[in-house]
Amino acid sequence: xxxTKEQIAKRIAQELQDGFYVNLGIGIPTLVANYIPExxxxxxxxxxxxxxxxxxxxxxxxxxxMINAGKQTVTFLPGSAVFDSAMSFGMIRAGKVDLTVxxxxxxxxxxxxxxxxxxxxLVKGMGGAMDLVAAAKNIIVAMQHTNxxxxxxxxxxxxxxxxxxxxxxxxxxxxxxxxxxxDGFKCLEYAPGVTIDEIKAKTLGRLVIADDVKEMAV
Amino acid sequence: xxxTKEQIAKRIAQELQDGFYVNLGIGIPTLVANYIPExxxxxxxxxxxxxxxxxxxxxxxxxxxMINAGKQTVTFLPGSAVFDSAMSFGMIRAGKVDLTVxxxxxxxxxxxxxxxxxxxxLVKGMGGAMDLVAAAKNIIVAMQHTNxxxxxxxxxxxxxxxxxxxxxxxxxxxxxxxxxxxDGFKCLEYAPGVTIDEIKAKTLGRLVIADDVKEMAV
Amino acid sequence: MKKVVSGADEAIKDIxxxxxxxxxxxxxxxxxxxxxxxxVRKGINNLTxxxxxxxxxxFGIGLMLHGKQVKKMISSYVGENAIFEQQLLSGELEVDLIxxxxxxxxxxxxxxxxPAVWLLAGIGTEVAEGKETRTFNGKEYVLEEAFDADFxxxxxxxxxxxxxxxxxxxxxxxxPMMAMAGKITIAxxxxxxxxxxxxxxxIHVPGIYVKHIFQGVNYEKRxxxxxxxxPPTP
Amino acid sequence: MKKVVSGADEAIKDIxxxxxxxxxxxxxxxxxxxxxxxxVRKGINNLTxxxxxxxxxxFGIGLMLHGKQVKKMISSYVGENAIFEQQLLSGELEVDLIxxxxxxxxxxxxxxxxPAVWLLAGIGTEVAEGKETRTFNGKEYVLEEAFDADFxxxxxxxxxxxxxxxxxxxxxxxxPMMAMAGKITIAxxxxxxxxxxxxxxxIHVPGIYVKHIFQGVNYEKRxxxxxxxxPPTP
Numbered sequence: 001x002x003x004t005k006e007q008i009a010k011r012i013a014q015e016l017q018d019g020f021y022v023n024l025g026i027g028i029p030t031l032v033a034n035y036i037p038e039x040x041x042x043x044x045x046x047x048x049x050x051x052x053x054x055x056x057x058x059x060x061x062x063x064x065x066m067i068n069a070g071k072q073t074v075t076f077l078p079g080s081a082v083f084d085s086a087m088s089f090g091m092i093r094a095g096k097v098d099l100t101v102x103x104x105x106x107x108x109x110x111x112x113x114x115x116x117x118x119x120x121x122l123v124k125g126m127g128g129a130m131d132l133v134a135a136a137k138n139i140i141v142a143m144q145h146t147n148x149x150x151x152x153x154x155x156x157x158x159x160x161x162x163x164x165x166x167x168x169x170x171x172x173x174x175x176x177x178x179x180x181x182x183d184g185f186k187c188l189e190y191a192p193g194v195t196i197d198e199i200k201a202k203t204l205g206r207l208v209i210a211d212d213v214k215e216m217a218v
Numbered sequence: 219x220x221x222t223k224e225q226i227a228k229r230i231a232q233e234l235q236d237g238f239y240v241n242l243g244i245g246i247p248t249l250v251a252n253y254i255p256e257x258x259x260x261x262x263x264x265x266x267x268x269x270x271x272x273x274x275x276x277x278x279x280x281x282x283x284m285i286n287a288g289k290q291t292v293t294f295l296p297g298s299a300v301f302d303s304a305m306s307f308g309m310i311r312a313g314k315v316d317l318t319v320x321x322x323x324x325x326x327x328x329x330x331x332x333x334x335x336x337x338x339x340l341v342k343g344m345g346g347a348m349d350l351v352a353a354a355k356n357i358i359v360a361m362q363h364t365n366x367x368x369x370x371x372x373x374x375x376x377x378x379x380x381x382x383x384x385x386x387x388x389x390x391x392x393x394x395x396x397x398x399x400x401d402g403f404k405c406l407e408y409a410p411g412v413t414i415d416e417i418k419a420k421t422l423g424r425l426v427i428a429d430d431v432k433e434m435a436v
Numbered sequence: 437m438k439k440v441v442s443g444a445d446e447a448i449k450d451i452x453x454x455x456x457x458x459x460x461x462x463x464x465x466x467x468x469x470x471x472x473x474x475x476v477r478k479g480i481n482n483l484t485x486x487x488x489x490x491x492x493x494x495f496g497i498g499l500m501l502h503g504k505q506v507k508k509m510i511s512s513y514v515g516e517n518a519i520f521e522q523q524l525l526s527g528e529l530e531v532d533l534i535x536x537x538x539x540x541x542x543x544x545x546x547x548x549x550x551p552a553v554w555l556l557a558g559i560g561t562e563v564a565e566g567k568e569t570r571t572f573n574g575k576e577y578v579l580e581e582a583f584d585a586d587f588x589x590x591x592x593x594x595x596x597x598x599x600x601x602x603x604x605x606x607x608x609x610x611x612p613m614m615a616m617a618g619k620i621t622i623a624x625x626x627x628x629x630x631x632x633x634x635x636x637x638x639i640h641v642p643g644i645y646v647k648h649i650f651q652g653v654n655y656e657k658r659x660x661x662x663x664x665x666x667p668p669t670p
Numbered sequence: 671m672k673k674v675v676s677g678a679d680e681a682i683k684d685i686x687x688x689x690x691x692x693x694x695x696x697x698x699x700x701x702x703x704x705x706x707x708x709x710v711r712k713g714i715n716n717l718t719x720x721x722x723x724x725x726x727x728x729f730g731i732g733l734m735l736h737g738k739q740v741k742k743m744i745s746s747y748v749g750e751n752a753i754f755e756q757q758l759l760s761g762e763l764e765v766d767l768i769x770x771x772x773x774x775x776x777x778x779x780x781x782x783x784x785p786a787v788w789l790l791a792g793i794g795t796e797v798a799e800g801k802e803t804r805t806f807n808g809k810e811y812v813l814e815e816a817f818d819a820d821f822x823x824x825x826x827x828x829x830x831x832x833x834x835x836x837x838x839x840x841x842x843x844x845x846p847m848m849a850m851a852g853k854i855t856i857a858x859x860x861x862x863x864x865x866x867x868x869x870x871x872x873i874h875v876p877g878i879y880v881k882h883i884f885q886g887v888n889y890e891k892r893x894x895x896x897x898x899x900x901p902p903t904p
Binding site for chain 2: 696697698699700722745746747748749755758759767769770771772773774775777778789790791792793794795796797827837838839840841842843844845846847874891892893894895896897898899900901
């Protein structure tokens with residue numbers, strides 16, 4: 001059975017290592033914060049200028065001056081630091097953020113990603129996504145394996161305007177976990193109840209199955 | 219009679235305008251701070267990262283963490299601000315400093331300046347001088363008209379390695395006040411007791427005398 | 437040194453139709469509410485606005501869009517705004533979408549006197565099309581120009597009569613860079629204090645970058661996306 | 671997240687002979703006294719040091735020069751140091767003199783992931799010789815590369831266990847940029863506090879840029895040029 005969004009987030013949380021600085025995009029990536037493993041200390045970066053992003057405030061304690069990149073009200077944690085947008089993207093560009101998790105409309109088997117623009121549809125803008133994908137040393141995409149029409153989002157080449165090129169390392173979908181390798185998407189894990197045949201059927205990009213492919217533990 | 223260093227500083231202080239941000243170099247320029255005219259409010263910038271540099275501390279109140287670009291102990295004034303060296307030279311480069319006063323070994327009649335290096339002598343470095351002369355919109359040189367050997371320091375071309383090109387607007391020496399114009403040094407004022415003939419004799423660069431040349435008021 | 441002005445109307449009085457204005461703020465957080473209101477009152481138009489976002493329908497830069505005062509927006513993200521969409525589709529409004537970090541760094545470059553900067557964002561995408569690119573140490577960068585704007589309008593938490601600014605929390609965002617990047621920078625602050633009351637080590641933008649400053653009034657500080665959690669049961 | 675180390679010797683243990691090290695400090699103000707002492711104790715050599723100044727004969731980087739540990743200095747001003755002069759004249763020491771703002775901005779570029787920056791300083795002088803120059807808006811700029819250094823060593827006033835740093839007065843100087851520019855940054859602080867004790871709005875360098883941090887001991891904080899005035903007579 002395909003994973004829920006929460007399960008995708010939970011699986012990605014297993015990639016977190018102690019001491020990581022992590023930027024979580026809007027959507028499923030945001031949920032990753034709820035599943036940080038016990039004993040793993042990570043610091044969340046919000047690209048509007050905050051390191052050490054804490055949880056939502058208690059009702060009645062919202063501060064208009066404390067928001068995250070999704071414009072949600074958030075709080076400080078002990079050890080938080082605030083900085084301006086130039087420094088925020090400076091530290092991203094300099095590779096100081098250890099892991100970025102973001103959503104995508106399409107990922108190609110060469111690591112390209114498209115997640116900001118659909119031609120002929122109203123374009124809202126790329127926000128910080130292009131900066132993040134261009135600079136992060138380690139990017140995981142969290143998304144559904146197929147679009148609402150049932151078409152594969154794991155492609156040989158992106159069809160939508162690109163957000164970044166050759167930048168994605170790993171994709172976690174509702175069907176499985178995939179590394180991006182010179183041979184294309186390499187399936188490392190499949191969701192409980194999902195067959196390799198289903199993954200093959202729903203993956204348009206080049207796909208290889210790892211010799212030690214296993215069921216995802218979520 | 220040629221001006222004292224204090225008189226040179228006092229004359230330069232007359233160039234200060236209310237609201238100016240001013241960077242004063244080491245030597246005679248530093249003395250300018252002692253002669254800021256009544257009613258003129260200027261803010262001194264020290265390129266090691268201080269706006270609103272105050273006077274030396276009272277004896278016993280020196281703070282090793284509060285120095286100016288000459289490494290002298292200084293104090294804050296109400297409204298001082300501290301910043302890092304990148305911002306300090308950023309604001310200099312962006313032309314936010316209204317006036318820079320600095321010393322020179324040589325000034326050429328095209329506005330070139332040399333003040334950091336004498337070939338075959340030990341070189342200590344340019345410090346912030348090259349940044350300042352390259353970026354300041356308004357630079358006054360404060361110096362003796364001749365070197366210890368009696369040779370003119372106002373030249374047709376600098377003979378020493380340059381600090382900056384076409385950057386000096388005005389020179390105040392112990393003999394007079396000179397604008398740098400397309401015609402060379404234009405003598406606007408002469409020191410009390412100094413003759414135009416003496417200035418002519420001691421100026422190697424192209425020299426023109428202003429029609430309304432007058433005795434300096436110091 | 438007279439930086440303090442009476443209020444927003446005096447602060448923006450030299451801004452005329454056709455001006456390019458840099459705005460601080462991220463979403464509705466840290467936006468110069470008083471100056472935006474004054475621009476709406478003044479009714480100038482044909483403005484080019486550089487701002488990470490374009491406000492919402494009835495707040496922030498959205499208010500200026502409502503009066504058709506904006507000719508062009510340079511932003512990274514312009515969602516949450518129906519008027520914006522409508523003016524864009526009708527061709528009344530131009531929009532130049534650029535990556536958020538590029539926006540921040542083009543402002544930084546202006547404030548630090550650097551004419552252009554080499555950045556990573558957009559390489560291989562339409563953002564880098566037609567721009568100079570170059571490989572340094574095996575990575576490709578695109579050359580992006582510093583902003584060149586007559587005015588910057590920012591909002592700080594505290595300021596002093598020398599123009600020094602301190603921001604609070606994530607309301608800092610683009611404000612420091614925009615303040616540094618403007619040829620003429622206007623700062624509105626929640627609290628204006630006499631020179632000497634701010635700790636010099638806490639100042640985020642030194643007064644040298646600020647031309648006019650005033651204490652704003654009636655800050656609404658609207659929250660765009662209020663998210664909370666329940667207090668723990670005692 | 672284990673950033674706190676026991677002291678200078680542990681903090682610098684991975685620095686070996688031949689390393690390139692960025693140092694914070696201006697003159698003797700804000701220099702990492704404890705780490706310099708530890709480098710002297712460790713006796714490594716062949717170091718390339720990027721520091722605005724080279725200390726004095728018996729303090730600061732001068733102590734490393736004394737032990738002939740430095741192969742090359744990249745600085746803007748190296749006066750006040752007889753050992754330095756002697757090693758330079760004898761050819762034991764290389765020196766690369768660069769403008770102070772160029773030094774600061776090359777460090778900033780490294781910390782902000784920009785490979786090179788266009789600067790004004792040195793145009794028309796020997797500093798720009800052999801370097802690429804370009805005219806933007808009628809002004810000529812020289813392309814200067816970001817520093818590429820294994821280590822940065824800085825000194826702050828206060829720091830916390832997350833590596834966040836706050837500087838005091840003009841001891842800030844080059845410290846923030848060097849902290850941001852190092853691949854591995856070591857910070858010594860006068861006072862190390864638990865995470866949560868520093869106001870997030872007051873932090874000058876966020877901990878993401880700091881790998882090792884410790885509370886230093888026995889700070890001498892020598893004053894290079896003590897200037898005072900007499901108290902007013904009462």
